[in-house]
Amino acid sequence: ASRKLGFPILYGDGSRPAVLQSAGISCPKAVMVMYTARNKTTEAVQSLRLAFPAVPIYARALDLKHLLDLKKAGATDAILESAETSLQLGSKLLKGFGVMSDDVNFLRQLIRDSMELQAQEG
Numbered sequence: 001a002s003r004k005l006g007f008p009i010l011y012g013d014g015s016r017p018a019v020l021q022s023a024g025i026s027c028p029k030a031v032m033v034m035y036t037a038r039n040k041t042t043e044a045v046q047s048l049r050l051a052f053p054a055v056p057i058y059a060r061a062l063d064l065k066h067l068l069d070l071k072k073a074g075a076t077d078a079i080l081e082s083a084e085t086s087l088q089l090g091s092k093l094l095k096g097f098g099v100m101s102d103d104v105n106f107l108r109q110l111i112r113d114s115m116e117l118q119a120q121e122g
Helices: 017-022 038-051 064-073 081-096 101-121
Strands: 031-033 057-061 077-080
Touching (some): 031 038, 064 077, 064 101, 077 081
Parallel strands (some): 031 057, 057 077
16 A cells, blocks of 8 residues: 555565665665564564664663663664553543643653653663
């Protein structure tokens, strides 16, 4: 569907810079890493960071420790998949109760920051 809309969609092991380069991607604008395996995700971030030092790399983290590992490996940012689902559901609940969007967004960011601090301390 994305190709029909004109987006250049490519399939292959994007964790390998040589694959990206052979597909004509010598300097990606950004990279998103979404593997389900912890080690594969971390290795992909490390490899991509070495190949593309200035390119933003976003990754899916399985838990708080993984999130910190991904940032150490070079991810620009990482998102906890289970936490984000919970935050989104909680946000919808609060909005359903009439809490203002700005307040919900503030609380959501406060919780994210708190989780990251807890992971760094533990």
